[in-house]
Amino acid sequence: MMNQPVNFKEKLAKFxxxxxxxxxxxxxxxQFKLAKIEGEFIWHAHADTDEAFIVLQGEMTLELRDQSVLLRAGEMYIVPKGIEHRPIALRECSIMLVEPRGVVNTGDAGGVYTAPNDRWV
Amino acid sequence: MMNQPVNFKEKLAKFxxxxxxxxxxxxxxxQFKLAKIEGEFIWHAHADTDEAFIVLQGEMTLELRDQSVLLRAGEMYIVPKGIEHRPIALRECSIMLVEPRGVVNTGDAGGVYTAPNDRWV
Structure with a gap:
């Protein structure tokens, strides 16, 4: 099976x-994962891996314990492993995450925001 | 040292x-790497790793031995490991590559297009 090109806007329109x-x-x-975010997520960390956030549309803030990082469309940020972070988006924002297969979105925190893995679009 | 947000346009303006x-x-x-491409690259493959191409500005074609994949801004494609490919851009195109640290841009082919690694911008 050959890979297919991925068009971010087309994929985002599907969920x-x-x-x-x-x-x-x-x-x-x-894995490269697309996500739509809006509101405040929970504080969490990923003990075993860094995590890449790339903003595709809109803007978000990554709260860290010692600073807040504003990310706009066309910007990215790497959250180092073990670092607590909380994504916030005042309005709908579309992002791409890059991280190892199997990383759980809520990291060590769990809870109602925990999403199933390996859901493709 | 905390990471800094990366703004793709600002970084691209620097080289x-x-x-x-x-x-x-x-x-x-x-590593996440930005590159400006224009013209025809050489055929090559990376025996040990997949390679992600994400187009930020413009458009490019990834020639594979059995097909050509057109990629426009906002699109990505994974070249599987071991698969020969040749990037082509008729006009200047800005892309982001994601791949393991140490991957050489010309893969198994070498030659005058081979660029040094770990050059940051």
Missing amino acids: TERWSPRVVAEMNDY | TERWSPRVVAEMNDY
């Missing part, structure tokens, strides 16, 4: 749920 | 060389 990442591509044991 | 990827972020043992 509406917030905080529910959808896989669009795999590279070795890593 | 003009074609086919010379610049690292903008690291995630675990992977």
